[in-house]
Amino acid sequence: AQSVTQLDSQVPVFEEAPVELRCNYSSSVSVYLFWYVQYPNQGLQLLLKYLSGSTLVKGINGFEAEFNKSQTSFPLRKPSVHISDTAEYFCAVRGGGQGFSFIFGKGTRLLVKP
């Protein structure tokens, strides 16, 4: 079965520092990849998605992610974080034999410190 692994449950980082949130998926066939963000007491909001084409995708709020098929990874990056980026981040995959189902990772809490 398809799975998504977010290796870090929490990532603390100082304001204005760069950050990378890891995501690995298990599939040997075509998949579509997504990153969502959840601010406290809110639903999830799409940050970016990879469907095809360029492996580097840019999203909202200065985030970007790079699809690496050989490593089955899709890490999320931001060159300089702000306090307001403190939130839960979820990686998700669709396809890969699971049809239209979305499979989410367990999430990574990004904690930006002043």
Add this chain to the structure above:
Amino acid sequence: EAGVTQSPTHLIKTRGQQATLRCSPISGHTSVYWYQQALGLGLQFLLWYDEGEERNRGNFPPRFSGRQFPNYSSELNVNALELEDSALYLCASSRAGTLTGELFFGEGSRLTVL
């Protein structure tokens, strides 16, 4: 355009009771997904409805059930509530027939079981 709406925002029940949660998708979306977000467990897939039919079901007991109405709104029912059912229940919608569409989430319904 209205987003995904969920009701109630908060719900408090006691063990053994039944809970009903409601979701209205974005206009034009025919697929509705339900997820359970319990503390520390990420998003657990519950149910997926499309065109009034249950298309897929996560690894939850039968006391979790639901339906989708002709107007594509959906209801999630949880019978014989247990303490561990306390969680944020998220509803999401998407357009049908394409793997490349993302999920749009509501703000969630927080269920507390005492």
